[in-house]
Amino acid sequence: MWDKKHIIAIKELERRHIEAIFNLARNFKELSQREIKKTPALRGKTVVNLFFENSTRTRTSFELAAKRLSADVLNFSASMSSLSKGESIVDTIKNLESYHPDIIVARVGFSASMRTFMRYTDASIINAGDGANEHPTQALLDMFTVEEAKGTLENLKVLIVGDIRHSRVARSNIFGFQKFSSSIRVCGPTTLVPYEFHKIGVEVFDDLDKALDDVDVIIMLRIQRERQESSFFPSLREYVERFSLTPGRIKKAKKGCLIMHPGPINWDIEISSALKERLHPFILHQAGNGLAVRMAVLYLAGTRRKEL
Amino acid sequence: MEGFKDKTRVLSPQDIKRVLYRLAHQILEKTPDSNKLALLGIQTRGVFLARRIKAIIKEIEGTDVPLGILDITLYRDDLTAIGPSPLVKETKINFSIDNKVVVLIDDVLFTGRTIRAALDEIMDFGRPQKVELVVLVDRGYRELPIRADFVGKNIPTAQTEHVEVRLEEIDKKDEVVILEKSNK
Numbered sequence: 001m002w003d004k005k006h007i008i009a010i011k012e013l014e015r016r017h018i019e020a021i022f023n024l025a026r027n028f029k030e031l032s033q034r035e036i037k038k039t040p041a042l043r044g045k046t047v048v049n050l051f052f053e054n055s056t057r058t059r060t061s062f063e064l065a066a067k068r069l070s071a072d073v074l075n076f077s078a079s080m081s082s083l084s085k086g087e088s089i090v091d092t093i094k095n096l097e098s099y100h101p102d103i104i105v106a107r108v109g110f111s112a113s114m115r116t117f118m119r120y121t122d123a124s125i126i127n128a129g130d131g132a133n134e135h136p137t138q139a140l141l142d143m144f145t146v147e148e149a150k151g152t153l154e155n156l157k158v159l160i161v162g163d164i165r166h167s168r169v170a171r172s173n174i175f176g177f178q179k180f181s182s183s184i185r186v187c188g189p190t191t192l193v194p195y196e197f198h199k200i201g202v203e204v205f206d207d208l209d210k211a212l213d214d215v216d217v218i219i220m221l222r223i224q225r226e227r228q229e230s231s232f233f234p235s236l237r238e239y240v241e242r243f244s245l246t247p248g249r250i251k252k253a254k255k256g257c258l259i260m261h262p263g264p265i266n267w268d269i270e271i272s273s274a275l276k277e278r279l280h281p282f283i284l285h286q287a288g289n290g291l292a293v294r295m296a297v298l299y300l301a302g303t304r305r306k307e308l
Numbered sequence: 309m310e311g312f313k314d315k316t317r318v319l320s321p322q323d324i325k326r327v328l329y330r331l332a333h334q335i336l337e338k339t340p341d342s343n344k345l346a347l348l349g350i351q352t353r354g355v356f357l358a359r360r361i362k363a364i365i366k367e368i369e370g371t372d373v374p375l376g377i378l379d380i381t382l383y384r385d386d387l388t389a390i391g392p393s394p395l396v397k398e399t400k401i402n403f404s405i406d407n408k409v410v411v412l413i414d415d416v417l418f419t420g421r422t423i424r425a426a427l428d429e430i431m432d433f434g435r436p437q438k439v440e441l442v443v444l445v446d447r448g449y450r451e452l453p454i455r456a457d458f459v460g461k462n463i464p465t466a467q468t469e470h471v472e473v474r475l476e477e478i479d480k481k482d483e484v485v486i487l488e489k490s491n492k
Binding site: 024026027030031034035040041069299300303304 | 429433
């Protein structure tokens with residue numbers, strides 16, 4: 001039975017919640033193959049996409065998901081809002097509350113800001129990324145894609161490569177895969193992959209060749225060049241040399257291992273463009289799965305018990 | 309069903325078998341060209357009934373009538389009223405229903421709301437030439453102007469009673485039973 005009003009963090013979900021979301025997502029995938037890709041499930045509900053940080057993929061994916069469920073969607077981004085005129089985030093939320101939204105999908109630059117929002121709205125809040133904290137729907141779609149490809153989420157060896165320190169995607173994936181007894185490795189320059197990560201039960205590597213040994217799944221994170229001004233590594237060239245995934249390196253992983261990337265990819269930085277062919281189907285797959293998972297999350301939030 | 313106990317058994321396994329043969333014949337009588345037919349079973353028990361009717365049509369006519377599965381959850385009119393989020397089951401129609409005589413199959417016809425939802429969903433899949441409704445049991449108390457084309461058995465009930473169709477495939481036995489509130 002679904003008992004969550006908000007979806008803020010994978011950390012707070014139990015395995016049964018994740019399984020319920022995946023069961024729904026499987027059925028929503030079928031819906032997207034129909035001639036008329038829409039159901040009236042959330043007819044009359046209002047979904048606000050409140051994006052204080054830029055995002056095209058996540059926002060459009062949530063927008064389409066809400067529309068396929070027949071909800072009314074209001075897109076609200078920081079650049080076009082009164083925030084740029086000096087309004088506070090709290091005032092913005094209070095203003096939105098007068099429209100009585102049922103669901104607010106929020107992305108914010110600060111970690112843990114979702115709790116503040118809850119105080120000013122009756123809507124269900126879905127976290128679409130909060131600072132370096134969590135990005136639950138991205139992890140859900142990654143896990144859903146892995147389950148489809150591997151048939152299970154249990155006892156897998158999952159490697160996450162890149163800027164782990166600043167990555168909400170990494171954190172959400174770590175918490176998610178751990179719930180299914182899969183083991184997680186993280187790898188990157190020590191400045192971006194602090195050794196302290198072992199405290200949450202992951203193995204920390206700074207040598208990609210060693211980290212790749214026998215893994216089932218590789219999640220490559222994007223090097224956010226716009227966030228790298230404070231030089232966490234000496235040069236991009238050195239990073240590529242040590243941490244770029246190449247056809248040669250991938251041989252160390254388990255045969256048929258799954259490579260994923262939340263996108264957009266910097267080819268020849270995180271991943272060698274020689275692997276384009278191999279990755280392409282999965283990346284398109286991930287986008288389709290993202291839509292289905294977000295429909296599932298919106299459906300559960302939109303049809304929740306009123307007293308939650 | 310919790311809080312209810314069996315009161316009367318209205319159909320035995322033999323009865324159900326005979327009824328399904330009759331329903332299959334009635335479907336074919338109305339649409340002699342069985343190539344025009346497509347069966348749609350409503351989750352959950354309607355699907356099993358549809359499979360059995362498909363097998364009987366094959367036995368009588370030798371034709372393999374296409375069969376689809378319909379889950380109407382997303383089209384319910386009480387989605388937020390009943391909460392928590394009802395389970396969505398599989399919908400699978402991997403053929404075109406355009407210009408087909410679609411035979412919608414369910415176990416019990418009661419308020420008619422399930423059928424209203426099913427009709428809306430069917431229209432989102434295409435434009436059938438005609439939709440017919442087949443139910444194993446009609447227990448009355450309609451809340452919408454809907455009626456079945458072919459009925460296995462009309463069962464007069466009190467509104468406080470329940471009608472349960474049990475099928476071998478998931479309930480380990482074939483029978484239709486009227487349930488009444490137990491006093492416990």
